[in-house]
Amino acid sequence: KQEVTQIPAALSVPEGENLVLNCSFTDSAIYNLQWFRQDPGKGLTSLLLIQSSQREQTSGRLNASLDKSSGRSTLYIAASQPGDSATYLCAVDLPRDDKIIFGKGTRLHILP
């Protein structure tokens, strides 16, 4: 059974710092991996999607990497800003089961 783990569960850092969020999954047979942002009381915003054949994707200050063989992905946020404060969710798409499994998220707080 696929399990998705995100570390840390919560993180507070001063504005301007670079930071890394971690995601691990137990079964490497994934179709793709996606990082989402969720603001309190709101829906999901897709940040980056990495297909299984890719190793990384970049969008602005965000960079996500994927190491399928080791079951790991990282989300790198450069020059963090208070507006980056949110919960970040990692999710893996399973071709066998046609479903997405989410991690529990990392609650990020950027201190002004």
Add this chain to the structure above:
Amino acid sequence: GAVVSQHPSWVICKSGTSVKIECRSLDFQATTMFWYRQFPKQSLMLMATSNEGSKATYEQGVEKDKFLINHASLTLSTLTVTSAHPEDSSFYICSARDRGTSANEQYFGPGTRLTVT
């Protein structure tokens, strides 16, 4: 990009009544839609997979008679919470898979907040 809408965005109902939530794919056809539930400060949990023209597949522990899912067209799936109780209060999010793209990506709706009093 592909857009998925949900209606209503929030709803308050009395205990014992039923509530219907709609999920629509606005610019693509979705043979498969998914319903998730999210309790406060928790992650999204898949409730069921909805296939157009066939019965939904429910995850373990989700009561199919309580959470009725209908996927009557390629752009619309509905979730009806029957005989709602306060413990059903949650954030319900749907997603739709666009099989017309190489990424086979799922697109998520904005969610519906249900409060049962």
